[in-house]
Structures are given as C-alpha cells and as structure tokens.
Amino acid sequence: MDSINKAVLDLKRLDLLANNDSSIHRLDARAKVLVTCVFIICIVSYGRYELAALFPFFIFPAVIIALADLPPLFIARKIALLCPFVLVVGMFNPVFDREVLLHLGSFAVSGGWVSFASIVVRSILTVGAAFILVGVTGFTAVCQALERLGMPQVFAVQLLFLYRYIFVLTEEAGRASRARELRACGKKGLGIRSFSSLIGHLLLRTWQRAERIHMAMLARGFTGAFHAHRQSHFGKSELMFVLGWSTLFIFLRLQNASQLLGKLVTGLFP
Template sequence: MASISAALLDLKRLDQLASGTTFLHRLDARAKVLATLVFIVCVVSFDRYQISPLIPFLIFPAFLIAVGELPTRYLLGKVALVAPFAIAVGICNPYFDRQLLLQLGALRVTGGWLSFASIVLRTGLTVGAVFTLTALTGFPAICRALQRLGMPRPFALQLMFLYRYLFVLAEEGGRAAKARELRCFGRKGSGLKSYASLLGHLLLRTWQRAERMHMSMLARGFSGTFPEQVKARLRFADVAFLSIWVFLCIALRLSNVTHSVGALFTGLLP
C-alpha cells in the first residue's frame, strides 16, 4: 500500500504542476486538449512498420515540457510506468512476424522487431503527451474542456468526482490494508478472502460517503443539475497555439521529415 500512497503523492504533484503560470498554463484548456487529440490521432495513424516518421513528433511534448517549465525526469518516469504494458502488447511481434525488412551488415531486422519498436515509441509519445497535457492543465480543467467540446455532461461530472474522491478512497483503502497487514504478522492472513471482505467494506463505505455527499449537495441547494459557470472565450493566443500545432502535426503526418533530412544529407555526400 506504500506504493499506492506514493502514486497518490505523484498525482498531487501533477496537480501542483498544473497551477504554474507560464504562457502554456494560461492557454484555454480546449486548445491544449484539441491539439493533443490531433497529435495522438496523427501518431497512431502510422503504418505498423514506420518508425522514422514518428521521431519528429517528439517536438510536441518536448516543446510543451520546455515552455511549460515542467520537470522532464518526472514525466519520463510516468511514461516509464506505462512502458511495461506497451512491451507486453508488442513482445510477441518479433516471434510471429519474421519477415526480413532491413539488413545492416550482420544485423537482420525483421518486421516483428520494427512493429514492436513502433508500438513502444507510439505509446511513449501518446502517453507522454497526455501526461504533459495533464501537468499543464489539471484533470478537472481537462474534464470541463472535454465537456465544452461535446462530451456528455454526466460523464464529465463522473470523471471529476472520480478524481476528487480517488484520493479519499485510496487513503481509506491504504489505512484498511495497513490495519490488515499489521495483524497478519508477515503471514498471508486469510489470503484473498480477507481482501474480498476488505474491498466489500470499502464499497459500503463509499456508498455511505456518496449518500453524505449527496446530503451536503442538497443542503447547498443542489437540484439535480450543476449550475453553469461563465464560459471563457477562446483568445487569439489559444487559436494560434491550436492552429500551429494542428498544422504541424498534419504536415509531419503527410511528409516524412526524417527521410527528407536523411536524403538531403546523403545527397550532399559525394
């Protein structure tokens, strides 16, 4: 459970980063969300054997991290956490796909290895971009932006509540697990059975908390719908940011910059 507490602290850090004051922090969340969506769609739309055209896309997270003054190592750590999933998804590719696509001297690169590398790179890019977006914007602001972009309101509210009470639930769960552990004396306790009961209690407690929260909402005049807040309009800077990145992502998607640069250099060589 120590790891859950550490993960929570990490999430809190992500939130603290979002309260920064750089130019990127001040942009409308919708512009950042849309730019990230376009970026993700462009990155995942490449063919499975393509790697070189993906590399220039690194410029998007790199720009956001640099201008947003975000801690690179921390964000890389977050991406590394997700890497095992990507590796698990792609690790069988080299085994099944043995078609030889590239030979560099004695090094034979099969289609399987290329698609595996492509999966890992694409995961790194997309997950990195999402973490960077969250660190620049904050989860609640992203939910509100998604709602204004057309996501159903109840869904946005569910997400916001989920995020708010994730901390409370994880702390409660952590305490319960610690209490269980302290009475296990290093043995298994009742094993899975005791965890099942612990989870059941957590569910009931969550239920009770939801009832109390609803009471507190009713006490403050809640009538079933959340009151609308004043909606900010997109400013010039937001539109400019969005346009530049959408244009750049699409341009990078349509032309292989790495290949062109490579061709330019090899063309210059005698």
C-alpha cells in the same frame, strides 16, 4: 501499503503541475485537448513498420515540456512504466514476423523488430501526450473543456466528483490496507477472505459518505442541476496554437522529416 501511497503521491504531483503558470497553462483547455487529439491520431495513423517518421513528433512533447516548465524526468519516469500489456503483445511481433526488412551494415533486422520498436515509440508518444495534457491543463479543466466540446453534463459531473473523492478514498484505502498488511504475518492473511471484508467495509463507508455528501448538497439547496460558470475564451492565441501544431503534425505526417533531413545530410557528405 507502499504502492498505494506512491501512486497517490504521483497523482498529486501530476495534479499540482497544472497549477504552474506559463503561456501554455494559460491557454484555453479546449485548444490543448484538440491539439493532443490531432497529435495522437497522427501517431496512430502510421503503418506498422513506420519508425523513422515517428521521431519528428518528439518535437511536441519537448517543446511543451520546456515552455510549460514541466519536470522532464518525472514525465519520463511515468512514461517508463509503460503499459505492460503493450509490451507483451508487442514482443510477439518479432516472433511472428521474421521477414528481413532492412540491413544495418551486416545486421539483418526483421520486420517484427521494426514493428516492435514502432509500438514502443508510439506508446511513449501517446502516453506522454496524455501526461502532458494533464500536466499543463489539470483534470478539472480537461473535463470542462470536454463538456464544452459536447460531453454530457451528467458525465462531466461524474468525472469531477470521482476526481474529488479519489484523494479521500485512496488515502482511506491506503490506511485500511496498511493495517491489514501489518497484521498479516508472513503474507498469510492477505487472501481473498480478508480482502473481501476489507473491501466490503470500505464500500459501506463509501456508501455512508455518499449519503453525507448528498445531505450536504441538499442543505445548500441542490435540486439536481449544476450551475457552472467559467470564463474562458477561445481567442487568437488558442487558434494559433491549434492551427500551428495541427499544421506541423499533418506536415510531418505527410512528409517523412527524418528521411528528408537524413537525405540532406548524407547528401552533403556522401
């Protein structure tokens, strides 16, 4: 099944990005999680017709992508697969909100289109922030950061286990699904009946795997507790990173930088 393999390859590629070594990668994961949160909250706190004010925030992904040496086209391609639900819901804005909000020359633009554009830009920024966070931090480190920020250990362990076995199980599912497709001549045989027995088998094998893993854990003295030790410290550079970016975000949130710059320039050449 091509789509599964593609999805897995994408996942692996994003996962491997976290192995890069850069000033951003070396920062404590907590700093990056916090900055990403501030960023997203600032973005979503804008009113629905806010569009121009959102653009200055592109400075964050641009700078981080550059400093951390992430592949910009890959990130852009991933962002381009924007959640279709958002677009569908967003498309209704121009339908319901026809009041003219601004004129571009002789072109009247309705509030609906402005808010639709705003939704798209928000999506790009928030979704991009999530990808960048994973790309510069890695899933494991994000989980550990969240745990140190107060997430219960049970849930942290769950996330780590899930992530570990995603790679094993997506490959297994991909193989099973490929076998089914190869024998489903002309799309027949891809219905619910074959699906459910395929999923059923996959589920039983998964269950047995869980039993074997449990065995392996017991064999190494597992008694229910996870001992993790990780030296990471929230030092000066982390503090600078968090304070610097947060200040910038809040400044941008309070001052419409696009407007300011635009005024400056149009003022120069009136």
